[in-house]
Amino acid sequence: MTSLTKTFTKAFEKDESHVHIEIKAKPYSNPYLVGIGLGLVLLAAFVIMGRGLGASGAVSTAVAVTVNTIAPSHASGNQFYTEYLGDGKTSPFKDWLVFEVLGVIAGGFLSGSLAHRVKKGVDKGPRVSNRTRLIYAFVGGGLMGFGAKLARGCTSGQALSGGAILNLGSWAFMMMVFAGGYAAAYFLRRQWL
């Protein structure tokens, strides 16, 4: 009986050692080819819909709906929220950008799965703790959300989509994103390098 248990345990241990062998993540694709692919997706959006891509607008809808659920009178008195809430007849989530962003999440997961890159964890520089990284992620996201609303769009809606149709405001915006990024980079080098 004991030998049987031993054999069984041994077999199990062996099995476990196999579990630890991870399938190596595939390297990322050639950036120029990805750029052409992304450009064709963007072109398809323009040709089919007459509009470009976006990301921050969907989060705005979610924020406006949340505020409206908690404090309806407060939301209805604020033009910023009412614009995302619509006429009240159809659900605000029945929106082009909301469906597009759900697609982005699905597409990212699909690509990551195929290349064995889906892995739970925190992506950070070698010199910072997870906690610091998450605080920075929240603060950076907050600035990004605020800035995107002030600029009427983010990297997808303004820089990429507006850039392709040569929108003046989009190009000014894009140059400032790079300027802001490079100007602040030195002070944040500890987080990334």
Place this chain on the structure above:
Amino acid sequence: MNAPFYKFNLFGFDVSLIIAFAIGIGFGFMLERGGFGSARILAAQFYLGNMRVLKVMFTAIVTAMLGIFYLSVIGYLDLSLIYVSNTYILPQVLGGLILGVGFVIGGYCPGTSMVAFSTGKIDGLVYVLGVAFGIFVFGEMFPMLEGFFNSTDLGKQTLPSFLGLSYGLVVFLVVVMAIGAFIAAEWSEKKFADRNPEKSI
């Protein structure tokens, strides 16, 4: 003229949502392929060690720009039906600066944080929550910011109309500029190869 299809009523609103989802899948797929689901790769752009952001973005802009230009030249795409948002120069310049700083601090932008989150990155999820919080703060401050938000309205402005150059010439100049940027990017990646996190990921 056949395109944009939606503006010519080739399909209705409900179908447009399905198309939105499909286009989103393509968008998310490409972002992940390009390495944009990783904050370290995105941030390395600002330390010159990995220039994927610049390469992918400018290639995408050039590809879509050339497609739109030639489709309109052959008369397939009606440019006047493509949505061009107004330029509000000061809010957009300031918004861009804030966004750039947020990019280096948080490591993502709204779209790429969705991809990071969908591939299991907890910092991506926290970032999305941060974006929502930032939008909430903007919403709460909106009555105060409204004046500035609607200031310096230049109307529908494109680079050709603003510079007084022909559409085709600006398209050509953007292509030349992009090629210059690609050459600079390749050079900087070689010079700052020790700052490229891609090799260790």
